[in-house]
Amino acid sequence: xxxxxxxxxxxxxxxxxxxxxxxxxxxxxxxxxxxxxxxxxxxxxxxxxxxxxxxxxxxxxxxxxxxxxxxxxxxxxxxxxxxxxxxxxxxxxxxxxxxxxxxxxxxxxxxxxxxx
Amino acid sequence: xxxxxxxxxxxxxxxxxxxxxxxxxxxxxxxxxxxxxxxxxxxxxxxxxxxxxxxxxxxxxxxxxxxxxxxxxxxxxxxxxxxxxxxxxxxxxxxxxxxxxxxxxxxxxxxxxxxxxxxxxxxxxxxxxxxxxxxxxxxxxxxxxxxxxxxxxxxxxxxxxxxxxxxxxxxxxxxxxxxxxxxxxxxxxxxxxxxxxxxxxxxxxxxxxxxxxxxxxxxxxxxxxxxxxxxxxxxxxxxxxxxxxxxxxxxxxxxxxxxxxxxxxxxxxxxxxxxxxxxxxxxxxxxxxxxxxxxxxxxxxxxxxxxxxxxxxx
Numbered sequence: 001x002x003x004x005x006x007x008x009x010x011x012x013x014x015x016x017x018x019x020x021x022x023x024x025x026x027x028x029x030x031x032x033x034x035x036x037x038x039x040x041x042x043x044x045x046x047x048x049x050x051x052x053x054x055x056x057x058x059x060x061x062x063x064x065x066x067x068x069x070x071x072x073x074x075x076x077x078x079x080x081x082x083x084x085x086x087x088x089x090x091x092x093x094x095x096x097x098x099x100x101x102x103x104x105x106x107x108x109x110x111x112x113x114x115x116x
Numbered sequence: 117x118x119x120x121x122x123x124x125x126x127x128x129x130x131x132x133x134x135x136x137x138x139x140x141x142x143x144x145x146x147x148x149x150x151x152x153x154x155x156x157x158x159x160x161x162x163x164x165x166x167x168x169x170x171x172x173x174x175x176x177x178x179x180x181x182x183x184x185x186x187x188x189x190x191x192x193x194x195x196x197x198x199x200x201x202x203x204x205x206x207x208x209x210x211x212x213x214x215x216x217x218x219x220x221x222x223x224x225x226x227x228x229x230x231x232x233x234x235x236x237x238x239x240x241x242x243x244x245x246x247x248x249x250x251x252x253x254x255x256x257x258x259x260x261x262x263x264x265x266x267x268x269x270x271x272x273x274x275x276x277x278x279x280x281x282x283x284x285x286x287x288x289x290x291x292x293x294x295x296x297x298x299x300x301x302x303x304x305x306x307x308x309x310x311x312x313x314x315x316x317x318x319x320x321x322x323x324x325x326x327x328x329x330x331x332x333x334x335x336x337x338x339x340x341x342x343x344x345x346x347x348x349x350x351x352x353x354x355x356x357x358x359x360x361x362x363x364x365x366x367x368x369x370x371x372x373x374x375x376x377x378x379x380x381x382x383x384x385x386x387x388x389x390x391x392x393x394x395x396x397x398x399x400x401x402x403x404x405x406x407x408x409x410x411x412x413x414x415x416x417x418x419x420x421x422x423x424x425x426x427x428x429x430x
Contacts, residue, residue, distance in 0.1 A: 003122050003162060008226030010126040010159075014133055016219025021137035023211035026201035029142050029187055033149055036180065037133055040156060043168075045222065051163040053235030058252055059164025061235045066256035068168045070268045073334055076175050076183075077275035080418040083187045084279040087421065096194045099201050 008048045014041030028086040028096060032079060039075050043068055122162055129155050142195040146181070146188045153177025166330040167253045170322070174338035175415075182345070183419055248397025250328030257332065258400045262389045266378065269371045269407060272414045276367070280358055283422040289359030290427040292420035298351030308350035315343035323408050327397075333404045337411035344416045355420050357427040363413065370410025374403050 018038030022031055046064045053061030090096045132152040139145040154177045160169035188195070203211075240252045240260065247255040257265045283290070299305060323336030347353050356363045377399055378389040385392050391399045 003119070005226065006119075006122055006126055007159060007163060008229075009223055010129060012219045012222035012226060013130055015222050016215040017130075017133045017137050019218050020211050020215035023214070024203060024208055025137070026203070027142060027191075027195055027198045029184070029191060029195065030145065033136055033145055033184065036149070037136060040176075041222070044156075044159065045226065047160060047163045047165050047168065048226065049229070049233060050165060052229060052231075052233030053237055054164065055235045055237040056241035058237045058241065059166075061233075061237045062240050062252035062256050063236045063261065065165050065168055066253045066261060067264065068165065069171045069253070069257065069332075069334055070264055072168070072171045072176050074268055074271050076180050076415075077272050077418060079180055080183055080421075081275050081278045083183055084282050084421050087187060087190060088282045090191060090194065094194075095198075096191050097198050097201060 004048045004051050007044055007051075011041045011044035011048065014038070014044065016041075026098065028082075028089070028098060031098075032082045032086070035082075036075065036079060039071075043071055046071070125155065125158055125162065129159065140196075140199060143185075143188045143192060146184045149184060150177055150181035153181060167251070167326075167332065167335075170330060170332075170335045171338075174335050174342075178342065179338060179415060179419060186419075246393070246396065247391075247400065249400060251326060251330065251332075253330075254326050254332055254400075258403065259391065259396060262378070266371070266374050266389070269374060269411070272411070272418070273367060273371060276414055276418055279418060279422050281422075283358075283424070287423045287426045289357060290423040291357045291425045292355050292417065292423050293348075293425075296348065296351035296354060302350075304346075304350040305352060308347045308352050311346060312343040315339055315346075319343070319412075320408075323404065326404075327401070333408045333411060337408050338415060340408070340412035341415035341419070344412065345419060348416075348420075355416075358417070358423050359427060363417075366413045367410055367417075370403075370407035373406035377403055 015038055018034045018036070018041060021034030021037065025031055025034060046068050047060075050060040050062075050064040050068070053064070055061070086096060129152065132148050132155065135148045136145045136152060139148065153172065157169045157173045157177065160166070160172055202208075237252075240256060243260070244250070244252055244255055247259040249255050249258070319336045319339035321336075322331040322339060323333050324331075326332030326336070348355050377391075381390040381392075382388045384390075
């Protein structure tokens with residue numbers, strides 16, 4: 001098996017694992033992690049395509065490689081925004097849950113209008 | 117790297133990815149993510165993408181890791197209780213099925229890729245001389261696909277505006293993060309005095325060498341950002357208030373220069389972001405030099421989060 005096929009299959013597995021984690025894990029932090037895993041899988045596909053395009057004395061096609069650099073930086077910006085949203089949710093509700101069920105045991109929301 | 121090394125690398129990557137997905141403790145999962153990011157750097161090297169490996173090590177593993185570790189330590193107490201909201205066995209089985217189908221779809225696409233793969237490498241090599249830079253990736257980023265890079269710099273700024281807009285009204289314009297605790301004789305303060313001079317030289321070197329060798333402004337600015345963060349975490353300097361005029365000027369200087377040079381190209385060379393013939397290199401250097409500090413400041417502020425401490429008006 002060539003290196004590109006091997007890393008390509010690894011990319012497919014990363015996409016699958018990331019998607020599973022995104023659906024199953026209830027915590028927003030874990031969803032951000034899983035989303036990054038999925039993104040990395042896609043990046044790896046792009047890197048494999050770049051490597052298969054090696055020509056003209058270059059180790060890979062420079063166009064997808066340059067797009068990958070852009071993608072990694074943009075993924076960081078998106079993660080930073082997601083983390084900021086998550087921490088604001090935590091500051092507002094004292095919990096970090098995306099559950100819509102108003103279960104007072106699992107989601108102790110301090111600003112619920114029911115008291116007094 | 118030999119095939120055995122590649123297989124070992126892939127197994128380690130998948131093992132860590134599984135750990136990140138199923139670990140009960142979120143802090144442990146984030147720790148796994150940082151190790152995974154560094155291993156992914158080796159995967160880029162195995163695929164001959166050295167510029168990408170540098171970016172991954174600096175931003176993918178480094179900055180993203182720092183961002184997530186910070187978030188995980190703040191959420192440590194509530195993360196465990198949220199585990200109870202895990203969906204039931206049916207949902208999990210269904211999720212596993214959907215994920216397997218998605219992964220199989222990607223795998224089929226990979227196996228069915230045309231052989232030999234289509235490539236723009238000869239095209240890039242033919243026009244490389246016209247840009248005056250020797251690194252084809254820098255040529256793509258700054259010349260062939262300069263629009264992507266301009267949009268990327270803009271996306272970072274918009275992301276930062278999004279982060280800032282999460283600040284509560286009473287602290288708007290204030291300083292991000294908590295008041296730093298300073299121990300002037302501690303190890304952190306010592307490192308924050310010793311490392312930045314070296315780090316700044318390395319960051320500028322990575323930026324400068326990017327014209328002809330692997331490196332560039334993104335990797336260089338991340339090293340500069342790391343030095344800034346070190347100084348702020350040690351408490352030697354506070355994070356600037358987001359209201360500060362010089363800070364806002366520093367943020368927009370890079371993208372504004374990029375747009376100005378691009379607009380000038382519309383008059384001198386007939387297209388937005390086109391460079392006049394024989395003068396491509398100086399223009400690329402001007403844009404990159406302007407982007408370097410802007411990107412570094414943007415990265416520091418993205419990591420610092422929204423303002424949390426009110427800043428009195430002067």
